Amino acid sequence: MLLSVVVPAHSARGYLRECLESVTGQAPGRGGPPDLEVVVVGTDAPGGAPDLAIARECAERDPRLRVSVLEGPWDTGAARNAGADGARGAYLLFLDADDLLLTGAVAGIRARLAGERPDVLTLGHERADWWGRTLPDDGLPAAGNQLVRRAFREAHGLGFTEGPFGHVVPVHRAVLLAEDAGTLASLDRICVRHRVRRPTGAPGREHFAVIGAYEQLAAGAGGDRRVQDARRAHLLAVLGDPGRVAPADRAAFFRAAGLPGTYTAHRVREAARAGRTRAGAAARAGRKSLRAQAMRAVYRADLRRPLDPRLAVYGAYWNRGFACNPAAIWTKAREIAPDIRGVWVVSSRHRDRMPPGVPYVIEGSRAYWRTMATATYLVNNTSFPGGFTKRPGQIYLQTHHGTPLKTMGLDQLPYPALTNGVSFERIAAHTDQWDYSLSANPHSTETWDRVYPSSYEHLPYGYPRNDALRTATAERTGKIRAELGIAPGTTVLLYAPTHRDYRKGYVPRLDPEELVAGLGPGHVLLVRAHYFYGRTADTSPGDGVVDVTGHPSVEELCLASDALITDYSSLMFDYACLGRPVITYAPDWEAYRASRGTYFDLLSGRPGDTPGAVATTQRELLDVLRSGAWRAPGAEALRAAFRRRFCPWDDGRAAERVVRRVFLGEAVRPPGHP
Known part of the structure; x- marks a missing residue:
């Protein structure tokens, strides 16, 4: 070999x-x-x-x-x-x-x-x-x-x-x-x-060990000039790395390394070489001062208030209302941590989405800034608006809002045309605020660890929003279907496509009326457009087609359906925990993959990568549904492998684990661990 x-x-x-x-x-x-x-x-x-x-x-x-x-x-x-x-x-x-x-x-x-x-x-x-x-x-x-x-x-x-x-x-x-x-x-x-x-940790004196390593090398090589040159270059590189040697330790490192001259003289030489001047430093300080002066005066005052140990602030989907993992955590906290008072952040145009009895503040309002300044717990599946200052003692839980198929975080860097001017520096700074990052499955943990590099703690607990899928009863499902006006015995298909970064607006790749007509009586197609496109899919209502884009709970829609038809939406990973068929309808897979990048080949047919039957045209989709291929043994085997890979922690208790770990400070064993 x-x-x-x-x-x-x-x-x-x-x-x-x-x-x-x-x-x-x-x-x-x-x-x-x-x-x-x-x-x-x-x-x-x-x-x-x-x-x-x-x-x-x-x-x-x-x-x-x-x-x-x-x-x-x-x-x-x-x-x-x-x-x-x-x-x-x-x-x-x-x-x-x-x-x-x-x-x-x-x-x-x-x-x-x-x-x-x-x-x-x-x-x-x-x-x-x-x-x-x-x-x-x-x-x-x-x-x-x-x-x-x-x-x-x-x-x-x-x-x-x-x-x-x-x-x-x-x-x-x-x-x-x-x-x-x-x-x-x-x-x-x-x-x-x-x-x-x-760098995700503080610099420390363990990097002084490089000095001893070169002493050991030199001891075996005598006065070899090559060793001396390599030693000097490496020691100066470590000294100049802010992630390795803290400013307070640099003079001590310089002396311990036995480098020629004084550390002060070395700093002068390095400053001259890099072209740094006092004028440049003063200009940077002035800009920083201007930014600080622009901060809201009331917010600065609130930042001096003590933190409220019983206050938690929640947000979801860029302030679109009560939803997703934060909503499931809020609900469970009321049950097992009733001393924690939860307040939601919502934009003024989405305030009507808030359920009765759920406290909220409008983003950018005086109440918002006071809440952000004094809450001990911060829970969000995206980010809070306005560039708040995270204070010492505040605890930030990032729940995320889906298992990643498409590239996320720093992995998006090779696709600049799709980031719409997003600042990756701000993404990194936001990541530094997190204390906890919630993972739905091992694949998510691996991805978050790389694309959002910082020193937060991973919580491998599963997704709280999926608790409702794992614990729902037949009675609950029947009630949801009745509320949607679905007759008993009807086969319900949920069509939930995701958005396309390379397209503007909602451009459906499926004719719902034609599909339902081809299936015949006894079928209903629930159509849910991505939330980026508003509250309607602009679908003409007709026999067997229901636009549910504005429905407040996607989890209820999942429970009401017999199968999911989707393209690249992360909903497929959540739906898999139901054990019901998932049909991949991907008419533009190559374009989507080339424009955004993906972590695996959804259409490969490999166990764990493909959740079930696949169609790339509407005719193929109709054939898959008519022939029964969507629930045939082959599709069932793929669905089982997909579920094992992406739903190993979904047992109906994810929200409880999160509340006990974050709010109550308890030691919580991840699911599957003795």
Whole structure:
């Protein structure tokens, strides 16, 4: 076997799957057994379970991937060593779990090694920040920047050291030894992309460990000038990284590193090199002062008031009213945390959506700003309006409002035409306000972790809005159908398409009247347009067609229906927990996928990706319904796999878990955990 790729996996669930798929997706060599394997090393220690679950899932799909569990406390160097000890390839590549092996990299490596077998092959690489921007090469050592011949590594004892910066010694030593022996080669193509994560924690003194790492390297290399140059470059890079060394610690780091001169002189040189001036700093401070002066005077006064420990403020769908996960949480809080008083934020044009007896304030009003300033708990499935200031002591729960099929957050960066001038900096700043992020399923947790990088806590509890779907009785369902005027024995189909980013306005891709006419008597089609398009689908009422866009509860519509027809709406993930048929009607899948990007192929027919029968034209949809294919065994098997993947935590108690954890401060076990 030519190559073993070793991946230590810990606290990287938002990145690990893409990393592994970037390796296993490489084109295989011609003929013979596989010339590549992937060894993932994880841990059962705290924080490691999600990564192990992802690695094992990937290993089930690809026999070239093996999973090993590190014994004892987690250490990246120890994990790399353990992976190398079990590797079988002639060469080793150590990727971090947030690295990507770029398309064609293995083919390039294979071709480069066809004529010679160097001890070390350095790889072209690039760095990209969390905005997707390519960064200049910092020239610093990284385990993923080189292939090392396994026999060479073992002969020279090039194991990783434990603790932070455990890669410094073996990476540098490998290059130095190979260079001296004339067995160092390079591959002049970009093979590895190092994804630089957004800093989510405070800088700390653990980064002082880089000093000791270079002391250890220097002790084995004498006065080698190459080591001295590398040491200086790396130490200055760490010193200048605001995410690593706090301002109060920089002078101490400079002294401990033994860098020449004084820290004050170093700062002057760096300021001159970067072109920073006191005038520029004063201008920035002035702009900040102007922004602060523009804040509402009354809001500033309210921010000095004490927080109300019994006040929670709720919002949903950009202030459209009482809905979704926040509504389910509000309802459950009244039951098991009655001391918590909940107030909703709603826009003036949607105030009529508020149910009787539910307290609310109008966005932008005096009452709104006082509520935002003094509430202890903040619950929303999108964001609160007006750029409020989150105070110390306030607790923000982000519930989200759907399982992601289309790209979200920072993953939208490659699709700038569809973001309509959205500020990703503001998205990141908003994410920094969250204390908790609610997840409907493991796929959502992985996605949120990557696309909304910050230091919040994930709550793997399921969606509270789905509690109503899991606990509804036959009597409740019958009552809803009666309220909608549906006769007993009628087959009810709910058609709920999502919006298109690449189109303006509601452009239906289905003729409801024609579909119902083709189905014949005994069928009703409930049509619900996306809320972005208002409260009506502009559907002409007729026999068998009911426009329910303005209905206050999509959960009730789900309960009233026998099957869901949708395209790319996240409603499909919620509906799956009912165990009823889901029919994918996707007439523009390729256009939708190309314009917005998706996380999996909804039309692939793979278990877990496709929820049931599929149609791409109205004629096909009619055939699916007439023939019974929508509830045939094949569609049922797909529906079951989809439900297992996306509804593992929907047991009817999600809202209770959220209330107990967030409002009552109780320790709550996620569903499925003993």
